[in-house]
Amino acid sequence: MKSVTSRDNPFYKELKSLAASSQARRKAGRTLLDGVHLCQSWLALRGAPAHCVVSEGALRNPEVAEIVARCESLHAHVTGLPDALFGVLSQVEHGVNLLFLVETPAPRQPQSMTVSxxxxxxxxxxxxxxxxxxxxxxxxxxxxxxxxxxxxxxxxxxxxxxxxxxxxxxxxxxxxxxxxxxxxxxxxxxxxxxxxxxxxxxxxxxxxxxxxxxxxxxxxxxxxxxxxxxxxxxxxxxxxxxxxxxxxxxxxxxxxxxxxx
Missing domain, CATH: 3.40.1280.10 (SPOUT methyltransferase, trefoil knot domain)
Known part of the structure; x- marks a missing residue:
């Protein structure tokens, strides 16, 4: 796990932009999954995220620690942030301070509808x-x-x-x-x-x-x-x-x- 402690870190700035701007998310083709349930669902259905971001305090939560360990076993990037820096990124009040950075799927446009x-x-x-x-x-x-x-x-x-x-x-x-x-x-x-x-x-x-x-x-x-x-x-x-x-x-x-x- 890498650690970022500066607000001027380029990766942290990217996370702030994605957290705050729909335009930035569309342009980058990336988005943030916030919280245990969404991150667990992504792991179960899609596999490793592009990046797992967690606050230092959240690592004491057993569910969060298990998700982080799973990401590391899948060789996903994992970055830890001080709680104060993480708080700027999350829109969930009283959340667990866990985010996945994932690529936004872009399926090929089908020519017609054949299923409901x-x-x-x-x-x-x-x-x-x-x-x-x-x-x-x-x-x-x-x-x-x-x-x-x-x-x-x-x-x-x-x-x-x-x-x-x-x-x-x-x-x-x-x-x-x-x-x-x-x-x-x-x-x-x-x-x-x-x-x-x-x-x-x-x-x-x-x-x-x-x-x-x-x-x-x-x-x-x-x-x-x-x-x-x-x-x-x-x-x-x-x-x-x-x-x-x-x-x-x-x-x-x-x-x-x-x-x-």
Missing amino acids: SVLLDGVQDPGNVGSILRSAGAAGITQVFCSAGTAFCWSPKVLRAAMGAHFVLEIFENVELGALIDRSGIAVLAMSGHARRKLYEVDLRAPVAWLLGHEGQGVADDLMGRATHQVVIPHAGQVESLNVAAAAAVCFFEQLRQRGA
Whole structure:
């Protein structure tokens, strides 16, 4: 394990930039995983990180010490920081002071969709995006396609909300969703509070693409026109609609229920 004690260290400056800036993360093709759960999930599903960063105080935590030992056994770079320096990097309050620096996966853009997928059209809240990814992974969906206006999937907030779902999904960003829909041969279901067809009336046993839109504006008109079906989740009470992440979870697990039946 190497030790960094200076704020002027180039590697520490790189970490600060990645922790603070989505633009820096996109440009570098790298991001930070914060906390025991995400780091354990990465080790289990993806292997060694590019770099493991830990505070001196965190090494007294048995879970952290085990993760660090695992990284060293995999010949990953490990760097220790004083607690004060580490505190600037983490966005987790009362966290355990453990970070992985990882390369952001950049899967090759497929020509079409052939399996059940999620299309995110301008979903801007990182918490919503992360929750949608988590539900998708839990429901057995394997691919997520994001328009240019969607929150960056590899930001720390999205990563924390998804709780490791990134590592079992193929995530494609900056996708022209209209062209993708036109090239694909599976049904596209657009969620809309104004639709007449209810979710539970649609046969979901075959692969479908779930089209989910902006929190306030919904799915863009040009994409809505390409949808095979516009569907609504019926609900009781006077609440106008569901949060997009909650609606996504209902849709994904209704599909899982139908397939199981």
